[in-house]
Amino acid sequence: MLRLGEGEIVLLETRGITKVYGTVFKTTALGGIDLNFDPGEFASIIGYSGSGKTTLLNILGALDRPTDGSVWFNNVEVTAMNDRELAEFRNRNIGFIFQFHHLLPEFTALENVLIPTWIKTHSSTRQKEERARELLELVGLKERINNKATDLSGGQQQRVAIARSLINEPAIILADEPTGNLDSETTEQVYELMREINARLNTAFIVVTHNDHIAAKSDRIVEMKDGMILKDYLTGERSKDDVWQDVAPKYCRHCYKDSDEVNNQLL
Amino acid sequence: MGFEWKVAFRFLKDGRGQTAFILLGIAVGVAVQVFLGTLISGLQADLINNTVGTSAHIIFSGDNGFSAESRQASADYTFAVEGNFRQTDDTLKDWRPLMDALDNQPEMTAVSPLVQGNGFLLRSGISAPVVFRGIMPDRANELYQLEEGLLEGNLGLEGNQIMLGTDLAEEYQLRLGDNVTFQLPGESRQVFTIAGIFDLGSQSINESWILLDLSRAQRLLGLGDDINRLETQIRDVFAADVLSEELEKQFQGVSIDNWKVQNADLLSALQSQSGSSITIQVFVLLAITLGIASVLAVSVVQKSKQIGILKAMGTSSSSASRIFLIQGGLLGLLGSLLGVLFGFMLTQFFLWGTAQATGRALFPLEFDPVSSAVIVAIATTASVVSALIPARKSAKLNPIDVIRG
Structure with a gap:
């Protein structure tokens, strides 16, 4: 088990979580995961498709329940909550960023950012609206505040989604392949934005990614295989080349088809 | 305006054609109810008046x-x-x-x-x-x-x-x-x-x-x-x-x-007329209810991504189902208000038409605001009820099934 800054408070903790699908033919998606995440850390979860990354992220985000084991947030057992409490927990403490952005197309950029506050308080105040404008400005969309979600480019939509994940000031943001649907230039911008928020607001990020660049630049890399933790280390403790060698060829998207060719290039 | 109202209203507004069609459907149904009700009560009042207006009771x-x-x-x-x-x-x-x-x-x-x-x-x-x-x-x-x-x-x-x-x-x-x-x-x-x-x-x-x-x-x-x-x-x-x-x-x-006693035949005729009128109204109401239920059932499927996102962001299941109940209620209320207007216009047109054809109105038709209000109330309630099944679907929707794309 790995801890950032010994002695600090643990933000999010899993204790032996497993996830088994099916009753007759059992498929083990997670086989006993123990992880700690600290406030303000920027972690990447990498691994092949089917290694259990998304299942883990859904359980961390209280969207799904583990078959066994428990999840703790600030020393409160999340897995003991009922569905209604879970919904409220997600709304107040977790920000979500998805691969397909998932804005509500019926609403404008500003309204999409405000939706988590509507869910929280069933109303919207002038202060919240002001805050949403600030966040949209932070993600560089000041000019597109009143555009419908469908009138924005993929990168713009993802920035709105980032602003939306921040509005209720969560301690942690869970991102499932946030750049999976973006071109490389936009990917870089979105990554920089997440890092900036991470630094400015001390919001922790857990990012599931296939993108080697993002993974290599994270503070921490958690590698999964077959529902287990394969590696878990801080990038600061290794040399950049070492990290790159560990991460790059294996999990970058385009490497799947002809990984040998890429490997050869890198070698 | 509460959050569920905001979302319900926006969903309806966004589904322009679909919303317009179902509103029109409800309006036509309610218009038939209002027109039929006015016609039959006018006819019956006229018959009763002719029978007992100037004779002994x-x-x-x-x-x-x-x-x-x-x-x-x-x-x-x-x-x-x-x-x-x-x-x-x-x-x-x-x-x-x-x-x-x-x-x-x-x-x-x-x-x-x-x-x-x-x-x-x-x-x-x-x-x-x-x-x-x-x-x-x-x-x-x-x-x-x-x-x-x-x-x-x-x-x-x-x-x-x-x-x-x-x-x-x-x-x-x-x-x-x-x-x-x-x-x-x-x-x-x-x-x-x-x-x-x-x-x-x-x-x-x-x-x-x-x-x-x-x-x-x-x-x-x-x-x-x-x-x-x-x-x-x-x-x-x-x-x-x-x-x-x-x-x-x-x-x-x-x-x-x-x-x-002396006019038992007339009274039983009127009664069976009222009975058939009520039967027609019940079936019209049933058609409206089924229409709303099917439109909202389709809508839940169409909006399942949105519902999933809302739930991921912390919308409770009861809140997610309320969004559809509100949509049902709004459709019923707006549609039936429109229907009362149509029904009123149909009644006036009927009076005008018969007056054109015969020189004078066949019998007086009185628009009854109370029974129209009752029709609106029943149609709105039925619409909310018809939204129950879609609302349940919405409540049961699991966000992780839709957010992965």
Whole structure:
């Protein structure tokens, strides 16, 4: 088990979580995961498709329940909550960023950012609206505040989604392949934005990614295989080349088809 | 405006064509309900008014001897045979106290004594059957609206003065002030002077009724101080049967009849008409409900991504289901309000159309805001109910099934 800054408070903790699908033919998606995440850390979860990354992220985000084991947030057992409490927990403490952005197309950029506050308080105040404008400005969309979600480019939509994940000031943001649907230039911008928020607001990020660049630049890399933790280390403790060698060829998207060719290039 | 309202409203607004179609569907259904309801209640009110508007609601006549008491009395005769009772005269004797008592009943709006007998109008060799009706003009006016129906002359009937109907007058070319000879029961003949010509709205009355003073009629028909009937009108025509039962307990020795018994056929026809009207309305409502349910069921599927996102961000299942209940309610309310407007316009168009075709409206149609409000309330409630299944689907939707793309 790995801890950032010994002695600090643990933000999010899993204790032996497993996830088994099916009753007759059992498929083990997670086989006993123990992880700690600290406030303000920027972690990447990498691994092949089917290694259990998304299942883990859904359980961390209280969207799904583990078959066994428990999840703790600030020393409160999340897995003991009922569905209604879970919904409220997600709304107040977790920000979500998805691969397909998932804005509500019926609403404008500003309204999409405000939706988590509507869910929280069933109303919207002038202060919240002001805050949403600030966040949209932070993600560089000041000019597109009143555009419908469908009138924005993929990168713009993802920035709105980032602003939306921040509005209720969560301690942690869970991102499932946030750049999976973006071109490389936009990917870089979105990554920089997440890092900036991470630094400015001390919001922790857990990012599931296939993108080697993002993974290599994270503070921490958690590698999964077959529902287990394969590696878990801080990038600061290794040399950049070492990290790159560990991460790059294996999990970058385009490497799947002809990984040998890429490997050869890198070698 | 709450969060669920905001989302429900936006979903409806965004689904333009779909929303417009279902609103129109509800509106057409409700318009049919409003139009049908107005038409049938107008028709029925008109029929009832024609039937009882200017005729007696409860009629008091002499006991014809078949009452329980007379049965008891006849049993004293040892030779009496069952079913063969002494027929007493069916005139009302000593009726003035009864009339006074009825005058004091708050439900009674008119109490009018009547003496009736048959005769013939004799004119240039032809004899036409007529009905002599002896009345107290003031009291009869309250019941038959004589003043309104009077075309010529006046209500004061004195001596040998009579009033007759416009159809009879036209057929035999009779005018105000003419002297006419009538044959009375018992072959006696009498000459009367026409003091008034009336139109009471019914052809059979207009060609047969001869109205004359009550005491004169009593004398001519040899009734002494008896009368044939006391005719009354009451405030609530449909309470006639209940009221006459009460009156039967109050007044013994008289026979009491009411219009509902006399017009049982008409009433059962009206009732089955109302029944079929309600049946149609129920099925229209069912169609509306199914329409909304199916549109919202499709909508839940269409919006499942949005619902999933909202749930991921912390929307509770009950909140997610409320979004669809609100949509159902909004569709029902807006659609049925639109439908009431359409129904009202349809009613006006119908009135205008019949007026164009026949020169005058067939019967008065009154737009009833209360029943329209009831229709709106029922349609809105049904719409919310129809949204229950989609709402349940929405509540059960699992966010992780949709957020992965």
